[in-house]
Amino acid sequence: MNPKAHVHKKITVDDVLKSPVVASPLKLLDCCPFSDGASGAILCSEEFAKKSGRPYIEVIGSGRGASPASVQGREDITTIPSTVAAARQAYKMAGVSPKDIDFAEVHDCFTIAEIIDIEDLGFFPKGKAAHAVRDGATRLNGEIPINPSGGLKSKGHPIGATGVGQVAEVFEQFTGKAGERTVPNSEIALTHNFGATGASAAVHIFKKVDKK
């Protein structure tokens, strides 16, 4: 669905379960590849964007959070405090709540990371995300589509380019360039990226700009 994706294979649950163990319980197909890639975005004033005559999207919320870098330093390993803090700030700045988000690009470096992310971002109650994913809630036509780009595990993880790559996906979605992976009727989207096992996380919220 994404012509720029690193991994273009159709993966079944069986394929994942049969793939080699990397670090138990994670199998090879639970882990994102390291990819070569680049991404870019131009940050500018609304006035400049309008004058340019080119399509643009609007940033309506931005948040940044930090957590202890070491896993043993965390009180609970089923949440990433930096994500929670960054999301709280971004929602507050944008004046929206998780239920207002039409789709999200999240840092799914491993299968479990996506589950933790979408609970920390408030899309699902604690302990319910895995069931929701299994029931299709995060698919393109689901309640809250997650990673229409393919995410880190399929689109790929070019490390430093991953965060802005998520923004590029939102841009393509909001400007009619996402083709068959378009999330229908989406107007507000969220991107979530982190580094160093979640020591630092950034959450951004974007709004589609109506063409008048």
Next chain:
Amino acid sequence: MIEEKLSTHKSTAEKFIEAANRKKILAQKCLKCGHLMLETVFFCEKCAGNKFEQVDLEGSGIVVTYTIQAVVPEGFEDVGSYAWVVFKLDNAPLRASGLLPGIKTPADLPIGTKVRVAGYDPKHGLMLQK
């Protein structure tokens, strides 16, 4: 005098290693609020205080989570299949992590298993034993 001080000064890392070789975990206790943390922090996570007292904690605890490295990377051949373990200390509200050799499957290491510090390996860091 300054030179003498420098020559006898031990870094926090050296003190941690010495403690580990005595089967202890070196921790920092915030002098302002009493919060306990591992030795590597510069500011208290709770109150941002920066004055600490170093304390030796008994290096025994229970396994709270782990991962098994069955196919070991280069340089870890001597420990075979091993687990990287996060354990909660018995006598403090604190977690530490270390390497436990000889673990092949999750059946070898149920959550809650008792572990203790065995020492410090220059290549692998904090070593644990059951």
